[in-house]
Amino acid sequence: MKHVDEYRDGKLARAIAATIAAEADPTRDYAFMEFCGGHTHAISRYGLEDLLPANVRMIHGPGCPVCVLPIGRVDEAIELAKNPDVTLATYADLMRVPGSRGASLIKAKAAGADIRMVYSTLDAIRIAEERPDRQVVFFAIGFETTTPPSAMAVKLAEARGLTNFSIFCNHVLTPSAIRAILEAPKTGGLPPVRIQGFLGPSHVSAIIGTKPYDTFVAEFAQRIVVSGFEPLDVMQSILMLLRQVNEGRTAVENQYIRAVTPEGNRAAQALVDEVFELRDSFEWRGLGAIPHSALRLRERYATFDAERRFAMTPIVASDNPACECGTILIGAKQPADCRLFGTVCTPETPMGSCMVSSEGACAAHWTYGRFRDRARASAGRAAS
Amino acid sequence: MSETREPRLRRRRMDVKSGRVDLSHGAGGRASAQLIDEIFRDAFSNAWLDQGNDQAAFDVPLVPGGRMVMATDAHVITPLFFPGGDIGSLAVHGTINDVAVGGAVPLHLAVSFIVEEGFPLADLKRIADSMGRASREAGVPIVTGDTKVVERGKADGVFITTTGIGVLAPGVELSGDRARPGDVVLLSGSIGDHGVAIMASRENLGFETAIVSDSAALHRLTAAMVAAGGTGLKLMRDPTRGGLAATLNEIATQSRVGIRIAEEALPIKAQVVAACELLGLDPLNVANEGKLVAVVEAGAAEAVLAAMRADPLGREAVAIGEVIEDDRSFVQMTTSFGGGRIVDWLTGEQLPRIC
Numbered sequence: 001m002k003h004v005d006e007y008r009d010g011k012l013a014r015a016i017a018a019t020i021a022a023e024a025d026p027t028r029d030y031a032f033m034e035f036c037g038g039h040t041h042a043i044s045r046y047g048l049e050d051l052l053p054a055n056v057r058m059i060h061g062p063g064c065p066v067c068v069l070p071i072g073r074v075d076e077a078i079e080l081a082k083n084p085d086v087t088l089a090t091y092a093d094l095m096r097v098p099g100s101r102g103a104s105l106i107k108a109k110a111a112g113a114d115i116r117m118v119y120s121t122l123d124a125i126r127i128a129e130e131r132p133d134r135q136v137v138f139f140a141i142g143f144e145t146t147t148p149p150s151a152m153a154v155k156l157a158e159a160r161g162l163t164n165f166s167i168f169c170n171h172v173l174t175p176s177a178i179r180a181i182l183e184a185p186k187t188g189g190l191p192p193v194r195i196q197g198f199l200g201p202s203h204v205s206a207i208i209g210t211k212p213y214d215t216f217v218a219e220f221a222q223r224i225v226v227s228g229f230e231p232l233d234v235m236q237s238i239l240m241l242l243r244q245v246n247e248g249r250t251a252v253e254n255q256y257i258r259a260v261t262p263e264g265n266r267a268a269q270a271l272v273d274e275v276f277e278l279r280d281s282f283e284w285r286g287l288g289a290i291p292h293s294a295l296r297l298r299e300r301y302a303t304f305d306a307e308r309r310f311a312m313t314p315i316v317a318s319d320n321p322a323c324e325c326g327t328i329l330i331g332a333k334q335p336a337d338c339r340l341f342g343t344v345c346t347p348e349t350p351m352g353s354c355m356v357s358s359e360g361a362c363a364a365h366w367t368y369g370r371f372r373d374r375a376r377a378s379a380g381r382a383a384s
Numbered sequence: 385m386s387e388t389r390e391p392r393l394r395r396r397r398m399d400v401k402s403g404r405v406d407l408s409h410g411a412g413g414r415a416s417a418q419l420i421d422e423i424f425r426d427a428f429s430n431a432w433l434d435q436g437n438d439q440a441a442f443d444v445p446l447v448p449g450g451r452m453v454m455a456t457d458a459h460v461i462t463p464l465f466f467p468g469g470d471i472g473s474l475a476v477h478g479t480i481n482d483v484a485v486g487g488a489v490p491l492h493l494a495v496s497f498i499v500e501e502g503f504p505l506a507d508l509k510r511i512a513d514s515m516g517r518a519s520r521e522a523g524v525p526i527v528t529g530d531t532k533v534v535e536r537g538k539a540d541g542v543f544i545t546t547t548g549i550g551v552l553a554p555g556v557e558l559s560g561d562r563a564r565p566g567d568v569v570l571l572s573g574s575i576g577d578h579g580v581a582i583m584a585s586r587e588n589l590g591f592e593t594a595i596v597s598d599s600a601a602l603h604r605l606t607a608a609m610v611a612a613g614g615t616g617l618k619l620m621r622d623p624t625r626g627g628l629a630a631t632l633n634e635i636a637t638q639s640r641v642g643i644r645i646a647e648e649a650l651p652i653k654a655q656v657v658a659a660c661e662l663l664g665l666d667p668l669n670v671a672n673e674g675k676l677v678a679v680v681e682a683g684a685a686e687a688v689l690a691a692m693r694a695d696p697l698g699r700e701a702v703a704i705g706e707v708i709e710d711d712r713s714f715v716q717m718t719t720s721f722g723g724g725r726i727v728d729w730l731t732g733e734q735l736p737r738i739c
């Protein structure tokens with residue numbers, strides 16, 4: 001674990017923080033988005049906001065797969081789990097995600113549904129092998145990092161002749177969501193916000209490389225720094241973004257040279273491409289429908305597709321209209337601006353996507369950062 | 385000030401008519417607290433229970449000045465045997481500790497077993513022997529008990545409930561509502577060992593660690609602390625389910641104060657950090673079974689800390705932070721990076737049964 005500690009050195013972080021403070025132009029405001037919930041978590045967990053100057057602001061993006069899963073998909077999973085033939089295998093963090101009318105997998109389990117918490121797709125395959133009498137469905141969710149294991153599981157199930165295994169596919173794509181955020185001002189659906197650069201998730205780029213981001217530089221004059229997840233990586237990447245702004249550059253840069261290349265992992269890409277294809281459109285909780293932003297199983301692997309095997313019908317459900325996730329996710333508002341924040345909406349009773357997992361913007365602020373609200377409120381009063 | 389006060393949780397009450405108990409109600413987080421509040425506290429309410437401590441202290445009628453402490457704890461852990469202990473030793477230690485952190489000298493234990501039909505006698509004997517050994521080592525005998533057997537499938541192997549009583553020396557008044565700004569928060573040793581040992585011993589996690597549970601009886605340590613701290617010792621708690629984070633939040637809420645701790649002061653074993661990393665857990669939320677937290681007046685901190693370090697179970701004791709004024713009852717931590725964050729209760733259930 002030496003490896004991890006090297007990237008958590010408090011002194012080094014403070015040194016980078018001092019450089020950021022020295023190089024930040026006091027006449028400018030900097031707004032960067034960390035796309036990924038993992039980065040949001042690192043920023044909140046280590047209190048990195050306190051290390052940044054007041055004019056460098058981080059906007060928490062939508063890159064938390066649990067958070068952006070629409071309520072309707074949760075409802076569908078609950079329906080599926082109620083099927084007496086089905087054993088639903090799921091990651092623990094999906095258990096509490098509320099569907100419509102307060103339903104959740106954890107409650108469905110308490111009411112008798114056969115739901116198992118697993119740590120990997122392989123656990124789900126193993127359950128399917130041990131229980132040939134059960135239809136085992138893996139609740140697949142995640143960005144590009146978790147897609148190859150799902151593809152692998154499907155191929156493994158086929159190779160082993162498993163007829164009782166399928167996946168409920170909710171895999172989504174990072175670049176499509178970044179595009180949706182950048183196009184938000186144009187489409188007029190959401191209020192505009194000036195994001196001057198993105199932190200891109202390194203584990204996603206370990207698979208897809210950095211190339212898919214080149215278009216954001218060309219089309220939107222944006223800046224992207226692909227960043228590791230250790231707090232030091234994040235600080236260093238923020239410094240790289242800030243320098244691009246100061247120098248008037250727009251580029252895709254790679255902070256995480258430890259494991260990311262421009263091309264990414266070709267073998268994993270081929271595997272995913274063999275098993276999955278693009279959906280025309282997919283609903284993101286908090287952001288709405290985004291074209292070509294998610295995957296489904298190809299026709300060739302249709303028998304492993306739970307949606308087709310169980311002829312699942314799409315369920316449409318909407319969030320509390322007072323929920324501000326859509327505006328928070330594009331940086332136009334902050335969690336404490338939502339009138340449901342901390343009153344009816346808490347991590348125990350989330351009303352919107354950003355409160356669902358600790359990686360969501362509202363939950364991270366509630367769990368780690370809400371002590372700052374009073375300081376912010378009194379600073380606001382003093383200023384006015 | 386009032387307009388910036390954190391809004392009180394307008395929490396919806398539980399749906400008693402059609403709701404069901406789910407795993408989050410047993411995880412030691414807010415859902416557990418709500419279950420206890422709305423089902424049990426409503427039904428039992430009395431002066432002793434309502435204090436909300438892990439044990440109750442009461443006067444003994446007919447004995448002038450006599451005071452006793454009582455506590456009970458159910459154990460449903462899987463697996464039954466784990467590195468550093470088993471459900472039996474855990475059931476003995478857990479209840480002794482609940483009595484001991486109330487400041488009392490534990491005297492006797494009662495035990496009740498719920499055993500599933502088909503459970504191997506060899507395992508039952510192994511558990512009973514382990515309980516006997518643990519209680520003899522602690523000098524706290526098991527003086528009465530009960531056994532029920534239920535049909536296969538109606539329990540999972542064996543569930544054990546232990547109840548303990550102890551006596552309080554005159555003048556010892558410990559309670560979770562006694563922390564005041566300026567008090568020092570002490571911790572007896574490394575956190576997260578028990579929870580990680582349990583998770584590692586579940587085969588499906590597929591990783592090995594050298595970590596063993598810290599399960600131990602803390603009553604000798606607490607006796608030394610009571611002696612050294614005198615009236616400067618405000619309260620003690622053992623951070624079991626929900627980990628250090630839950631315990632500190634309970635104290636802050638009960639005492640209506642804030643607590644600020646320093647991440648750099650927290651003793652956490654490297655293997656525990658690594659395992660938590662892998663599992664996506666925060667060591668602050670992971671259970672302990674042989675550790676305690678104490679809140680002491682600043683003037684008594686040195687003496688209590690020295691007494692702790694003189695006991696084998698408190699050798700690594702450290703001061704981890706202080707009690708501060710905060711009407712929102714936040715527990716805050718200065719991270720190793722110099723930033724600040726809240727240390728919150730665990731939300732919902734993270735993993736299956738650990739105690």
Ligand code: SF4
Nearest residue numbers: 323324338345352362
């Ligand atoms: S606090 Fe809750 S309701 Fe408000 S924006 Fe966040 S998730 Fe939505």
